[in-house]
Amino acid sequence: MPRTTNRTTTQTIRINGARVRLVTKNGKVTATPALPLESDCQAAQVRALKAMPEYGRQFLLAGDQNAAKRGPRAQAIALATGMAAGDPDLRIYMAGGWLRLIENKVGRGRLSHAQVERHAALARLGHTVTVVRATSPDDAAAQAVALVRGWLAANDGENKLQKSA
Known part of the structure; x- marks a missing residue:
């Protein structure tokens, strides 16, 4: 059986030129607008x-x-x-x-x-x-x-x- 973790990761990327914050938690990814630089x-x-x-x-x-x-x-x-x-x-x-x-x-x-x-x-x-x-x-x-x-x-x-x- 695969081992699951409650680890959360966050990264900021660009999608179509816009900064987006990706949060992965329990295998689920959510995307929200990131703050500007x-x-x-x-x-x-x-x-x-x-x-x-x-x-x-x-x-x-x-x-x-x-x-x-x-x-x-x-x-x-x-x-x-x-x-x-x-x-x-x-x-x-x-x-x-x-x-x-x-x-x-x-x-x-x-x-x-x-x-x-x-x-x-x-x-x-x-x-x-x-x-x-x-x-x-x-x-x-x-x-x-x-x-x-x-x-x-x-x-x-x-x-x-x-x-x-």
């Missing part, structure tokens, strides 16, 4: 932010891919050139010398130990890292645009106060 959410944010009319005039951005898998040589080069584990995903450079930082997490994803330490170090220097939790690239883009619009409004108010003083 963090990099897909970040790319959607960059596209949306660059499409804003204020881009290039009131703010610029730069992104990082610190989580990318690297071989030993590439990792050594990255560290030697200043890449730091735990750095936020997006830097938003704003008029007046303001810097805003965005960290992306998909679903209930957690910050890594390096991210917790780096974000705390940045906070000690006065830089707050805003964590955007999204379940789709469109959601991530909408949240980033809303954040930047809020920061621009606050920045305008601060710049007007400084000019009147």
Whole structure:
């Protein structure tokens, strides 16, 4: 008689271009839509932010891919050139010398130990890292645009106060 197990396995694959999560339990396979990759959410944010009319005039951005898998040589080069584990995903450079930082997490994803330490170090220097939790690239883009619009409004108010003083 064949031996049965209660083992559960999970894998994420692409079917017709869409990410799908397959769960096998007791010989039964179920498929559900998988959460997007963090990099897909970040790319959607960059596209949306660059499409804003204020881009290039009131703010610029730069992104990082610190989580990318690297071989030993590439990792050594990255560290030697200043890449730091735990750095936020997006830097938003704003008029007046303001810097805003965005960290992306998909679903209930957690910050890594390096991210917790780096974000705390940045906070000690006065830089707050805003964590955007999204379940789709469109959601991530909408949240980033809303954040930047809020920061621009606050920045305008601060710049007007400084000019009147």
